[in-house]
Amino acid sequence: MSEEGTSTFAERVYHVVAAIPEGRVTTYGLIGRALGSPRSARIVGSALRFTPGDVDIPAHRVVNRIGFLSGGWHFGHPDVMRDRLLAEDVPFRDVDEYLVDINACLWDPSDDPALDWLAGDPFPQ
DNA sequence: GCCTTGACGGCAA
DNA sequence: GTTGCCGCCAAGG
Numbered sequence: 001m002s003e004e005g006t007s008t009f010a011e012r013v014y015h016v017v018a019a020i021p022e023g024r025v026t027t028y029g030l031i032g033r034a035l036g037s038p039r040s041a042r043i044v045g046s047a048l049r050f051t052p053g054d055v056d057i058p059a060h061r062v063v064n065r066i067g068f069l070s071g072g073w074h075f076g077h078p079d080v081m082r083d084r085l086l087a088e089d090v091p092f093r094d095v096d097e098y099l100v101d102i103n104a105c106l107w108d109p110s111d112d113p114a115l116d117w118l119a120g121d122p123f124p125q
Numbered sequence: 126g127c128c129t130t131g132a133c134g135g136c137a138a
Numbered sequence: 139g140t141t142g143c144c145g146c147c148a149a150g151g
Binding site: 027028032040042044047064072 | 130131133
């Protein structure tokens, strides 16, 4: 059963990322887990990499499992992503290393019941 | 239709 | 405790 009907795997990623509360960050692994594929962490990253300009999502709140701004250069420069996180009061473990203290602001998408439909259920529409 | 790449993660040495 | 390698799922060429 792969008739998600949505559009692409990336489409679900956008919904999860868009659900990230301000001042919080999440990891690719948690997002993949919320999609029912805990092994598809790389796919989540690839999805955001292919994110068209038409999609407006806070991708700067998505970091890898160590809290490093993996896609920092995708914003033109890591400093851009860092500045956005600092503006949201996101605690940094090493600002010079672009390391976010995920242990203090890590947000689990599975904690949001609104994303329960991503755990395997078909599109709510 | 097949092969390679990729914003990563987990396990082994 | 640190470094390296392999694995997984999806999309692009």
